[in-house]
Amino acid sequence: MTPPTTLATVAAPARVPAPPTRSRRVRRLSGKDRWVLGIMVGIPTAVQAVLIWIPTLLSIGLSFTRWNGLAISGIKPAGLSNYRFALEDYPPFWPAIEHNVIWLVFLALVATPLGLLLAVLLDQKIRGSRIYQSIFFTPVMLSLVLVGIIWQLIYARDEGLLNNVLGTAGHPDAVDWFGDPHVNLWAALVATAWRHAGYVMVLYLAGLKGLDPSLREAAAMDGANARQTFFRVVLPAMRPINIVIVVITLIEALRAFDIVYVINHGTNGLELLSVLVIQNLVGEGQVLGVGSALAVILLVVSLVPIVTYLSRTFRKADR
Amino acid sequence: MNRPRYGTHLFLVVMSAMWLLPLLWTLYTSLRPKAATDKYGYWSLRGPFNLDNFTTAWTQGSLPTYFVNSIYITVPAVLLTLALSSMMAFAVSRFVWKFNVTLLILFTAGNMLPPQVLAAPLFEMFKHTPLPYSLSTSGSLLDTYYAVIAVEVAFQLGFCTFVLSNYMKALPGELTEAALVDGASVWRQYRQIIMPLSRPALAALGTLQVIWLYNDFFWPLLFLQTGSRLPITTGVNSLQGQFLMNYNLIAAGATITVIPTLVIYLALQRHFVAGLTLGANKG
Numbered sequence: 111m112t113p114p115t116t117l118a119t120v121a122a123p124a125r126v127p128a129p130p131t132r133s134r135r136v137r138r139l140s141g142k143d144r145w146v147l148g149i150m151v152g153i154p155t156a157v158q159a160v161l162i163w164i165p166t167l168l169s170i171g172l173s174f175t176r177w178n179g180l181a182i183s184g185i186k187p188a189g190l191s192n193y194r195f196a197l198e199d200y201p202p203f204w205p206a207i208e209h210n211v212i213w214l215v216f217l218a219l220v221a222t223p224l225g226l227l228l229a230v231l232l233d234q235k236i237r238g239s240r241i242y243q244s245i246f247f248t249p250v251m252l253s254l255v256l257v258g259i260i261w262q263l264i265y266a267r268d269e270g271l272l273n274n275v276l277g278t279a280g281h282p283d284a285v286d287w288f289g290d291p292h293v294n295l296w297a298a299l300v301a302t303a304w305r306h307a308g309y310v311m312v313l314y315l316a317g318l319k320g321l322d323p324s325l326r327e328a329a330a331m332d333g334a335n336a337r338q339t340f341f342r343v344v345l346p347a348m349r350p351i352n353i354v355i356v357v358i359t360l361i362e363a364l365r366a367f368d369i370v371y372v373i374n375h376g377t378n379g380l381e382l383l384s385v386l387v388i389q390n391l392v393g394e395g396q397v398l399g400v401g402s403a404l405a406v407i408l409l410v411v412s413l414v415p416i417v418t419y420l421s422r423t424f425r426k427a428d429r
Numbered sequence: 430m431n432r433p434r435y436g437t438h439l440f441l442v443v444m445s446a447m448w449l450l451p452l453l454w455t456l457y458t459s460l461r462p463k464a465a466t467d468k469y470g471y472w473s474l475r476g477p478f479n480l481d482n483f484t485t486a487w488t489q490g491s492l493p494t495y496f497v498n499s500i501y502i503t504v505p506a507v508l509l510t511l512a513l514s515s516m517m518a519f520a521v522s523r524f525v526w527k528f529n530v531t532l533l534i535l536f537t538a539g540n541m542l543p544p545q546v547l548a549a550p551l552f553e554m555f556k557h558t559p560l561p562y563s564l565s566t567s568g569s570l571l572d573t574y575y576a577v578i579a580v581e582v583a584f585q586l587g588f589c590t591f592v593l594s595n596y597m598k599a600l601p602g603e604l605t606e607a608a609l610v611d612g613a614s615v616w617r618q619y620r621q622i623i624m625p626l627s628r629p630a631l632a633a634l635g636t637l638q639v640i641w642l643y644n645d646f647f648w649p650l651l652f653l654q655t656g657s658r659l660p661i662t663t664g665v666n667s668l669q670g671q672f673l674m675n676y677n678l679i680a681a682g683a684t685i686t687v688i689p690t691l692v693i694y695l696a697l698q699r700h701f702v703a704g705l706t707l708g709a710n711k712g
Contacts, residue, residue, distance in 0.1 A: 143615040147524065150516035150619070154586055155532060157513065161551065161583035162539035168550035179553055228444070231437055238441075245445045247702075248452065251690045253644035253662045259669065259683045260451050262676075263458055269676050271454050274472030304448065309705075316706035357541075365543045368646045372666055384545040388651075391549050402549050409546045416541045420534050 169409065172402035179398050192403035200400065206381040209295055213302075213382070214363035221303035222359045225310025230340065232311070233318040247312055249305040258372035261301040262288060291379025298369055298380060306362060310355055317351035318344070353422060360415040364408065383408050459483065459680035466677060482681035490671065490682050494657055495664035496689075501574055502649070502660050503642045506581040510638055511631055513582065514589035519619045521590075522597040523605060533594060540587030544647050551580060552651060566655070576652045581642055589634050596630040597623055629703070636697045637704030640690055661686055 139147065176188040196203050228246055232239045249257065264271045265287035272287060273279040287297040325347055329339040345352070367384040370376040376385030383404060390401030458471065460478040469475045486492060517536070521529045555570035562568055570576045604626070605618045613621070624631075649663040656667065665686045672678040694701055 139615065146615045147520050150615075151520045151532070154513040154517040154536075154590065157579070157583050158536060158539055158586060161580055162542070162547065162587075163535065165547040165550035165554065166542065168554075169546055172549060179556070182557065228441075231441060234434075234437070236434065236437065236441075242441050242445055245448050249448070250705075251640055251644075251694050251701075252687060253646060255644075255646050255662050255666050256683055256686060259665070259679060260455050262669070263455055263680055264451055266676065269466075269471045269674075271450075271472070274470070279470075279472065304451070308448075312702060312705055316702075361541055361543075367543075367545060371646075371650075372669075384543055387545040388548060391552060392651075398549055398553070405546045405549060408543055412541070412543055412546070416538050419541070420538060423537075424530055424534055 166409065169402050169405045172398055173406045175399050175402075177398045188399055192399040193407075195400055196403050196407070200386075202381040202386055203404075206383050206386050209381055210363060210366075210383050212295060213299065213366050214360065216296075216299045216303070217306060217359050217363050221299075221306040222310050222355060224303065225307040226314055226355075228307065228311040229314035229318060230344075233315060243311070243315070246308040248308070250308045250312065252305065254302075254305070254368035255372050257301050257305055258298075258369045261297070261304075262373070265297055288373050289378075294373065294379045298373060302366065302369060306359075310358070313355060313358070314348075314351060317348050321347060353419065357415045357419040361412065364412050364415075383411075455680045455683055458677055459684045461677060463675055463677045471676065482677045483685060486668070486672070486678050486681040486685060490668050490678075491657065491664070492661070492682065492685055495659060495661040498574075498658055498664070499643055499660035499662070502577055502581070503639055506578045506585075506642050507635060507638045509578070509582045510585045510589055511635055514586050514634075515593055515624060515627065515631065516619065517586070517590045518593035518597050519623050522594040523602075523618070523623065533591065536587040537591045538587070540584060540591070544584065548651055555652065571652060572654045572658065573652075574658070577648050580648050580652070581645065584648075585638060585641070589638070592634060593627065593630055596627055600626055632697075633700045633704035635704075636693065636700040640693060640701065643690060 172185075173192055174188060174190070175185050176191075177185045228242075232242055236242075252260070262270075267273060267284050267286040267289070268279050270279070270287070273284050278284040285293060288294050321344065325343055326339055329343045334342065365384065366382055367376075367388075370380040370382055370385055371388075374380055376382055376389070387401050387404045387408060390397045390404065458466070459482050460480070462477065462479065462481055465475060465477060466473075517532075520526070521533055552571070555576045558570045560567075560569055560573070565571075565573045565575075567573070600623065604622055608618050608622055643660075644662055645660075646662050646666070649660050653659055653663070656664075659667070665682055668679055668682045672682070
């Protein structure tokens, strides 16, 4: 979602190859080569350490302090008070958790299955398959900012397409789809699904194309119908990709930020954990400790899919 | 297998129409002058149609500045990401070494974190890193492209290293073996053997990264405070405030913003889809 997404998200290998036995051990290299290799590893690792790993640890550290972000000497220990405040006294906290859960459930039960369905349909020898693919894929290239803006044109109360089609535009009881706190979460989710389904479709389609055709032939020969073939043969054979899709869905749900921030800065029905983190950093008062406590909660939840995914992916490589 | 599947086609046609509708509506709105939509309403099929909204959005919305800023951020960030990740991938995939897998795991994990987890520490780190005023008007790393580029690179490194290391692992070991017998240094193996062979993966990742970084909203939003320094994706969001309720201008701004991605996609579609699925299929 960022990048990605973006959203940026991760696609993963169907299988990690066995460790390269033919590769050479570093020990046998000359001194100069070892230096070169050290630099090739050292610079990227330093970048990761300084800009990702250390900040993650600092986030955890800051969550136990009280600080206004000015002088470093102004950092005061605060124990668990930030967490207690977030859980007990911070009004948007539980709504945000609820919205994140709804976000996840919606992606998992609607957007992702829709992407799978499109992939399965378009994997058949069907006329115009490529054109359909291009159409469903187009939103994937758009930033979530643009997705938000484009759907604003659909959802606007009097000017938007939806209310005009429904014939309610201009009426006092017309629904303000992005503004009404009872519906705006769902409106935002529809816009998100518009992009997410295409992404899932592309990933799954690539997996289906890579599937051994003899599997399906064998199933057909055994008299399995299309439904049985898919659920009994194709789906189990696609297990590695299925895991990637599950992980992507989970992570996208936790990363959701851009679109609600574009709509109304994540307030009034669109509170999400990621947005609360930012609101506590840049808003008036700058409660870094509370923001960091929220960030740590987000981190801990995110570690579930991340660790699951990594342990599955690297288990074979890491003996 | 060949019986006509009317149901499938019907479903796909309806879905396609729903998928295209928001895009076509945006384009349609952007082509109509505000006066026309005020008079007939947005839901109407009356002309005139012209490109006035585009010229207005282009000049009043400071879109040219945003576009140039996007280039300032995207080009160095993508090149740095590819350079660093290919070196790292080369080292971990072609040599057996104690912390190979540990590092690869940590790299990949970093890429999957929600960016907001790192926002506060990075913001404060940059705020407290003094920089001479000749390099930064804020006197710190905040509000500079260096900050945005550095974090974008760090965040994309994990994914690119992961994909490239899988790709390089699949290249036959004899290639570098032979080079080693000929006395080629590690650097020459990287530059003259592995990198040229990895060109398809690099092209795919490069295309993907250009679009992702062009589309990134969060890091510029966090680090850049001066409005005229924003890249297009972060900048276009401010059009909503600037062109208050003028949906025709907003639609034109959105359409203009889509064009570069669309051009890249149409020109390099193969690479882009390959990049998205590279990690998913390569083993």
